[in-house]
Amino acid sequence: MKWLIADSVWWGGRLRKGVALRVGDDGVIKPVPAELAPVSGTRRYPGTLLPGLVDAHVHSALVDLGAVRAGGIGSVWDLGGVPSAVEDLAARARQPGSKLPRIRYAGPFLIAPGGYPSDRPWAPAGSWREINSPADAGVAVAEAWSSGATLIKVTAHAGGPMLPQDTLRALVGAAHASGLEVVAHAEGAGTVAAALAAGVGILAHTPWTERLDGALTRACASRMRWISTLDIHGWGDPDPAREIAVDNLRRFLSYGGSVRYGTDLGNGPLPAGVNTRELESLRGAGLNPSAILTAMTESDSSEVAWVAAGLELDPDGFAASLATARVVDETVRPH
Secondary structure, eight states, X not given: OEEEEEEEEEETTEEESSEEEEEOTTSOEEEEEGGGSOSSSOEEEEXXXXXXXXXXXXXXXXXXXXXXXXXXXXXXXXOSOOHHHHHXXXXXXXXXXXXXXXXXXXXXXXXXXXXXXXXXXXXXXXXXXXXXSHHHHHHHHHHHHHXXXXXXXXXXXXXXXXXXXXXXXXXXXXXXXXXXXXXXXXXXXXXXXXXXXXXXXXXSSOOOSSOXXXXXXXXXXXXXXXXXXXXXXXXXXXXXXXXXXXXXXXXXXXXXXXXXXXXXXXXXXXXXXXXXXXXHHXXXXXXXXXXXXXXXXXXXXXXXXXXXXXXXXXXXXXXHHHTTOEEOOTTOOOO
């Protein structure tokens, strides 16, 4: 059992004082009244402790994961890579003393023959698997599951060959039967509707190639989560695609939709660690700081982040404050 105390703790959607974090031998973290913490052995921090921060869209082969963790991100979702390479990285990340973020991964992109991203130079050989029929879908999902994947990544890219709807439905059905969530790269007219109709539960990107109509947006909000990835459009120099994405996300959220913070790290000049431009874009879509933190954290986190100067929840100072977060481990000691 480990105990951590700070000046304040953001947990369960709000900032609180007089709270300690109890870390069980199984890694489960629970906020409890500070008076329950023993005098001896409790680590005390200035500032704010909060659940570990998660980037829900990363490509490990294209980034320095050590820099990502050093920049405050405790866990990532790898959404498409060479299965053996990602599996190895995830195993290394679980080792005591590792300086890598924890990795949840999807295995390879599952694509139509000749489909996206097999035609892109950035995609490493072996990072995709072509699905030739509905019968092939179950085999592909079983292979991903056996390699440790807890997500399945499919692509629907209108600029090239796409999975037929019956094959896409078969992939989703096989994934759900194995307890795996499906994430779709949906790009181009009609792809979001196709993903929704097939039962996909997560979009890898907030839609940016078309303004979704109200009925489709409302349906997405009731049955999907979206990963933000707003900063890939212009990388700090906003372009029309970003404006479409922010508008789609704003309306999706107004209908009760749920968003996850994710950056598509590896896609152009994105900063490792906490991306303040992504945070500001989420703010532009209507999220307040606590809602953004909810999008960046998980209630059952086994990681803890620390903001040494204290978390600033004023909207104007929030992004800069959170950018100073660091992952708490045995080497991170209070000043």
